[in-house]
Structure formats: structure tokens, C-alpha cells
Amino acid sequence: MSAFLELFSAVPRQGPGLAKDVAWAVAQAGSEGALSVCDAGCGNGGDTAALLAAMPEAQVVACDKDATLLKAAGARHFGVPRLRVGTGDLAALEVLPEAPFDFIWCAGAIYFLGTVKGLRGFRKALKPGGVVAFSAPVYFSPPSPEARGFWMDVPVPDEAGLRAQVAEAGYELIADRPLSNAAWAALYAPLKEEISRRRAEGASAEMEGVMAAMEQEMALWARVKRETGYQLVVARLA
Template sequence: MSGDMTGFWIIHNGLSREGPGTPEDVAWAAEVAQLPKTGRVCDVGCGPGSDLGVLADRVPQGHVIGLDPYLSFVVEATLRHWDRPEIRVRRGSSLGGDGLMAPSDVGPLDLIWCAGAIYFDGVGPSLTSWRSALAPGGSVVFSAPVVAQADDAEAVAFWEGEAFDTDDSLDAKIRDAGYEVTARSRVSDAGWQAYFDAVEARCDALDGVDDPELQNAITQSRQEAETWSRLKDRLGYALRVVRPI
């Protein structure tokens, strides 16, 4: 899921989401994690802020903090929620290795939400780092790339080098990091379809731009959508609700 980054960002600039998911995923996570109405929540890798409003709705007497390493996303998410004082967005990274803010700087947290970004630093290292940011009884909810079978070369190739697991190996990494899984789910096909519909609509709008790099990115984006449609029963995003043991 890589390709020419200049073209990638042109296609993705202004999209409401930067990856598959639905508000229902967020609501499910908050309910299963027993998020209190006074909860303090951090969305790590919040992108343009598509999940921040849903999270804030679940903590009407609490606070939501979005962290993202890309300033453009921080600005977009801030403008998107400028009229909600309970939502704040800051530039940060998951582990703080580049000198940016890590979740521990904004804790203690009742919930850390991470939609599709935990693979950047790895499930194990991220969960280990985030433990210190959690309040007693706090949970981490994340989605991560998985394939149904580790030896399915075509499904593995879809992730183009991104970290991936099977459901079993993902759960093993969670246990090794000192967490227990309290609930399991999966990002729905509807969440994937809505994401690709938005990407393909943007590609259609940009089709007339006479630029080889952009056209290459458009071709790759359309191929990715087609490949997902063909392989969706063999890969996806696993959703996990986990707590430190």
C-alpha cells in the first residue's frame, strides 16, 4: 500500500478517512472497553480526525486528544473539530522516537485508540510503550493488518511490506507484550468499501491531470481497490480490545 508518495498525498488530501473503518467500530470499542463518560482518550495516528468526534461523543464529560506525526493532518483535524473544546489535536508519534509527543505525555488514559497505524512501530513495541500511559483499568483498542493464512503469498503481497499477522500470531504478540485480549472483532467490509469508494472517486476527479507520477499513483490506487475486492475473504484489519495483565 505504498506507491509514489507525492501522488499518494494528492489523492488522499482532504479525504474524510485515511483508511478503512466506520463510526460503529469506534462505538463498539468504547462500549466493550467500558469507557466512562468522564474518560480521557487518545487517538494515536488520528489522521484527519475522522474518529475524534465519535470518541468525544462517548465521553461527554471527558476529553479526547488526537496525535499524528503529520502537521497537515493535525491542522485538518483541528479545523474539523475547532468548535469542540473537549477535542484537542497535537503533533506526536506513537513511540516518540523522533522527538514528538508519545501517549505517555498526555496520560493517564482510559482508552488509547489506534486505527490502522500500530504496525508502523509494531504491535509489541507499541503496547509495551503505551502501558505507562494507561490509567488503572484502561484499555488499548487497535486495528492491524492480518491475513487468514501466513502462507497465502497473494494476500501477504497486498500489504506490500507492511507488518502483518494472522489472528493467532497477532494474539501471541499481544500476550508477549503483557496484555490480555478482552474482545475481538474485525473492520467490516462496509468500512473498506467506503474507504475505496472515496479513493476511487478522487481518482476519477484527478484523471484528467496530465502528470505521469500522479497517473501512476491513480493506477496503483485502483489496482489496490480491485485486489482488495478479490481477496477480502483472505485479509483485512483485525480489531482488538486489550488490557495490561
């Protein structure tokens, strides 16, 4: 197992977010009843319990392509009713036995595919009128070089640009809003604690390198957080 995965599978989540973000997205969509739901790119299942709570009659499949994180998700949610945890590729959710879905939740993962490409692919896995809720990087203002560096100079849209991508992929926007600083703290505070704990116990050189890189990322985020972050988007298949 890589040091990166070892570190990240030991913290509650791998991207920013809160249970109340899940609840907000579900409320915006008006999703209720015996729905088929996918937690796509679930990591170690940081949002899975919130999804089950927000949709108390839904059947949920939590999937990821990473075996280490999935194992942690499976252990965390072992024996939970209405839930299956299993391997799944964001690029082919339609092959999952639970597809097609009424609701796809995809926190901090769609940009691995590219938002438009990812959303287009999700169309094959959604029922007519199905809803996707996802978080993706945006710039809130014209970005400084430091803010661009936070995303390693990968192209990131502004909020209007992300809305245009949603429309381009064939969805109608229901609602969007930025993830809060508290959502980022839900990622970074446990990570800081885990880093301190591992340093105190004595970490390998590889792990020290990963931890130092994460500390740099967290310090950088504190400097650029007014310029950039994640937008949470809820959209319906047009």
C-alpha cells in the same frame, strides 16, 4: 506536499473503519465517564468525532506525526469542545500533556511501530487498567502469494497470532473482531470518487502514479479480502 498526502488528506479517512467500530470498541471496554482519551495516529481525524460521540464526557487529544494530515484534522474539527488536535508520536504518547490515558484508540497505525513494540510503548502512556483499542492487519486463512503481496510481504499474523502478540505485550484481551467490508468501503469509496474527480480535472504525472497505485491496491483487496483484512482489538493493561 507529496501527491500521496495530497490525495489522502482529501478523503475522510486513511484506513478502514466506521463510527460503529469505535462505538463497539468503547462498549466492549465499558469506558464511560470523564476519561482521558487519545486518538493516536489520527490521520485527518476520521474517527475523532465518533470517539467524542461514544464517550460524551471524555477529553480527547487527536495526534499524528504528519503535519499535512494533522492540519486537515484541525480544520475539520476546529473549535470542537473536549478536543485538542496536535502533533504526537505513537512511540512517545506519554509525553503528551493529557497523558496518562484511560483509553487509547489507534486505527490502522500501530503496525508502523510493530504491534508488540507499539503496545509496549503505549503501556507508559496508559493509566493502570487502561484500555487500548487498535486495528492491525491479519490473515483469516493461510494466505496466497497475492494476499501476502497486499501487505508487501511484511510479516502479518493470523488472528491467534495477533492475540498472542497482545498477551506478549502485557495486555488482557477484552474482545476482537474483523473490520467489515463496509469499513473498507468507507476508505475506498471516497478514494475512488476523489481519483475520478482529479482525473477529470487533469492530474500531474506524480498524482497519476499515486492514483494508479491506489487503484491497483483496491483491485487487489477485492481479490484477497476473504484471506486478509484488519482485526479490531480491545485490550486492557494486565
